[in-house]
Amino acid sequence: MNVARNLASYLLAQAMPLDPGRHHMLQSAAPQADHIEWLYWVIFWMLFVVFVLMIAAFTGAGTKARVVASHPLPILEKDEEAEHRAGWGVGAALGITVITLFVILVLSVITGRRVEGLTSKNPVTIQITGHQWWWEITYPNSQADQTVTTANEIHVPVGTPVVVLTNSKDVIHSFWAPNITGKRDLLPGYSSAFWFEIERAGIYHGQCAEFCGLQHAHMGFSIIAESVHEFQAWQQQQLKTAAEPSTSEAIRGREVFLTHACLMCHTIRGTDAGSRVGPDLTHVASRNMIAAETLPNTAGALAGWVVDPQRIKPGTQMSPNPLAPDDLQAVVAYLQSLH
Ligand code: HEC
Ligand SMILES: [Cu+2]
Structure with a gap:
């Protein structure tokens, strides 16, 4: 199974290079994702075998029962022997299908159990x-x-x-x-x-x-x-509570933050802003991205977001803030100082 799994992983990686760090089910970094990936490959190969057998059976049937148009249709005689064999064939196929599905069911339940199992030593x-x-x-x-x-x-x-x-x-x-x-x-x-x-x-x-x-x-x-x-x-x-702003611009930015709507929705610990409608911004500068991985945490993106979040995420709970340009710049400088 492992050989088959590695072969398939290898072929997949050739066809479609996996980008580490992005989300991918077939690039597990944790035991639970490992179990899920294992189940994926077991089912994949089972279905692969079924697919090959089906195609082979269809091809066989197609070549056997070819009707040549120029000939008159043959008169079929009832062939007890052949019907008996066909009956067995269909019965066997049904049986194998039920067994296969049952095996998949059992493996799914086992995988579910393995994923659930809690080993909580000093979590x-x-x-x-x-x-x-x-x-x-x-x-x-x-x-x-x-x-x-x-x-x-x-x-x-x-x-x-x-x-x-x-x-x-x-x-x-x-x-x-x-x-x-x-x-x-x-x-x-x-x-x-x-x-x-x-x-x-x-x-x-x-x-x-x-x-x-x-x-x-x-x-x-x-x-x-x-x-x-x-x-x-x-x-x-x-x-730690929020860093004290050190430049005059950042100090002004804090003033802008605390005198505008921002404090009605955000917390910055160590200041008067203590609302929890939106994300805690005490250390917002320590994040790589903002707005749930929508924008990089850069000055430009922050400014665009603060002025008009509805343009970036229409419907978001954050209201637009038509700040004067220098107020906006100051507030962005302040946000960027919050490491
Ligand atoms: C009406 C509530 C509200 C007001 C007012 C508000 N915000 Fe927000 N803010 C939110 C919400 C909700 C989010 C999360 C939006 C999302 O990611 O979809 C957010 C997200 C942010 C983020 C991104 C944080 C992150 O880590 O993703 C910043 C920065 C931000 N707001 C700054 C401000 C500033 C500066 C002001 C004032 C000029 C302000 N907000 C006013 C509700 C508000
Ligand atoms: Cu959702």
Whole structure:
């Protein structure tokens, strides 16, 4: 099986080079995705064999029963012997089909079990809350000031079980990072849990997999798997309150932020902004992307987003902010100082 699987993986990679870091079911980086990939290849080869047998049978039948147009149709005589054989043939084919489907069913159940199985030795716990159309990520702690809150970018340590608690603020979303594990629905008002563990460091892309409204396609996320050391450093940095702006422009930007609508929807810890309609911006500059993997986290993209998010993600909960150009520049400078 492994040879067949590797051969197929190899051929696929030749035909369609896989881009590490993007989402791909056939490039697993975690034991659970491994199990799912294994099931994929088992079913793939079973169906391949069925396909070849079917084509062979059709070809055989086609060559045998050719009717030549110029000849009159032969008068068929009832051939007891042949009918008997055909009956057995159909019966056998039916039996094999039922057995094959049953084997697939059993393998699916076994794979489901393997994916579920929880080995929680010193897990990291994260809470993922779905919003239209972004992901709120918290690392809960019994002490409120030790809780990290971020958006759309999930940092986890490599080789450590991660327990994920899920919930949704509005409609059903589905968390899907194909390199890591199967889909998990996030249901409003209903908490559930699953776990994963990543074997190889890297950035793995994920996507909402349950249609959740207009901007469903712009509801991506990424999982950043790093060494335990890097993860802890990241966590320590995220625990800090917002950096004090050091340039006069950034100081003015904070002023703009706190005197405009921004503070009605966003939190920046260490300032008066403490609302949770939108993502926590305390460390927004530490993220690679904004708006759920829709834009790179650059000055230009930030400015475009802040002025008119409705043009980038029509329907998003963030209202347009027609700021004067120098106010906009100042607010962007401030956001970029929030490491
Ligand atoms: C009515 C609520 C609301 C207001 C007002 C608002 N925002 Fe937002 N903001 C949101 C929501 C919701 C999102 C997430 C949108 C998404 O990703 O689909 C968001 C996203 C962002 C992001 C991207 C964060 C990330 O990590 O993806 C930035 C930056 C941002 N807002 C800055 C601002 C600034 C600056 C202002 C004020 C000029 C402001 N917002 C006003 C609701 C608001
Ligand atoms: Cu969705």
